[in-house]
Amino acid sequence: MATLKEIxxxxxxxxxxxxxxxxxxxxxxxxxxxxxxxxxxDSFMIDTCKYSTAIRRKAWK
Known part of the structure; x- marks a missing residue:
């Protein structure tokens, strides 16, 4: 049986x-x-924008 040592x-x-x-x-x-x-x-997540863009939009609402 294969084991996963790290994600x-x-x-x-x-x-x-x-x-x-x-x-x-x-x-x-x-x-x-x-x-x-x-x-x-499908439940696969698709990123809609870069993390930095998301943080900026969240900060500026």
């Missing part, structure tokens, strides 16, 4: 997330159901 950096997680073939994963998930259409929501 990977954000850059490592982002790089790994970009190489995942989401279309094939969605196809596998939807193959379990007989519905004509299925909507799925």
């Amino acid at each position: 990977p950096s954000f850059q490592t997680l982002s790089r790994r997330a970009r190489i995942i073939d989401l279309h094939s994963i969605n196809k596998e998930i939807t193959s379990f159901y007989s519905m004509e259409s299925i909507a799925a929501i």
